[in-house]
Amino acid sequence: MNDAHLHLVVNHFPIIGPILALGVLVAGMILKNNSVKSTAYGLFIVSAIFAAISAGTGDGAEEAVKNLPGVTRKIIHIHEEMADKLAIILYLLGVISIGGIYLSLKNHPKAKLVSYAALVVAVVGIYFAKEVGTTGGEIRHTEIRSDATQTAATATGEQSKTEDKDKD
Numbered sequence: 283m284n285d286a287h288l289h290l291v292v293n294h295f296p297i298i299g300p301i302l303a304l305g306v307l308v309a310g311m312i313l314k315n316n317s318v319k320s321t322a323y324g325l326f327i328v329s330a331i332f333a334a335i336s337a338g339t340g341d342g343a344e345e346a347v348k349n350l351p352g353v354t355r356k357i358i359h360i361h362e363e364m365a366d367k368l369a370i371i372l373y374l375l376g377v378i379s380i381g382g383i384y385l386s387l388k389n390h391p392k393a394k395l396v397s398y399a400a401l402v403v404a405v406v407g408i409y410f411a412k413e414v415g416t417t418g419g420e421i422r423h424t425e426i427r428s429d430a431t432q433t434a435a436t437a438t439g440e441q442s443k444t445e446d447k448d449k450d
Contacts (some may be wrong), residue, residue, distance in 0.1 A: 285342020289347030293336040293418065296372055297411040299329030304404045307386060311397055316386040319397055323379035326400065333369045352424050361417035368410040375403045 283291075303325035310318030340362060347353050378400045385393035420427045 284346065284414060285339040285447060286346035287341035287422060289336060289339035292332050292339065295332035296329050296336055296368060297415045299325055299332065300372065300375070300404050300407045300411055303329065304401070307397065307401060307404065309364070316393070320383050320386055323382045323400070325374070326379040326404065327376045329374040330379075333372040337369050347421060350422075353421055357417070357421055357427075361414065361421060364410060364414045364417050368407065368414045371403060371410055375407055378403060404449040 303322045306325060307319060307322035310316070310322055344358050344362070348355065348358060378396060382393065382396040382400055385396055394413075416426070
């Protein structure tokens with residue numbers, strides 16, 4: 283298993299994890315249940331860990347795809363920039379979550395405030411997670427790129443030229 287393969291294996295959790303954890307956190311807040319909120323915090327922490335692993339394998343994944351047809355340095359760079367922003371947000375969310383678990387265990391009055399902080403940071407994180415997923419998908423899935431029609435037309439034109447040469 284190379285870095286590109288490992289990157290593809292781990293990169294989904296920093297995107298899906300915060301979405302799942304946000305739902306659990308909201309449920310914990312509605313139910314006023316610290317155990318449920320702590321479960322959400324745990325998921326946020328795991329998401330941050332997976333973000334670090336995904337970031338660590340990103341350069342290897344870049345090396346594996348940078349010379350493939352249709353892959354440009356620009357599209358990789360956009361994805362990398364978004365992923366860096368998401369990683370920072372998830373690391374912050376992980377730290378907030380550690381604080382949330384600690385304050386919940388101590389029944390500290392500020393535990394509720396930390397829940398709201400985690401909620402806000404998670405919503406921001408989910409926006410960036412969506413962007414990271416989209417920009418990452420665009421690297422190899424040309425059909426989801428904003429210029430998909432132009433890319434398809436170019437590819438079809440190149441294919442027609444190749445077919446014409448084969449006929450000669």
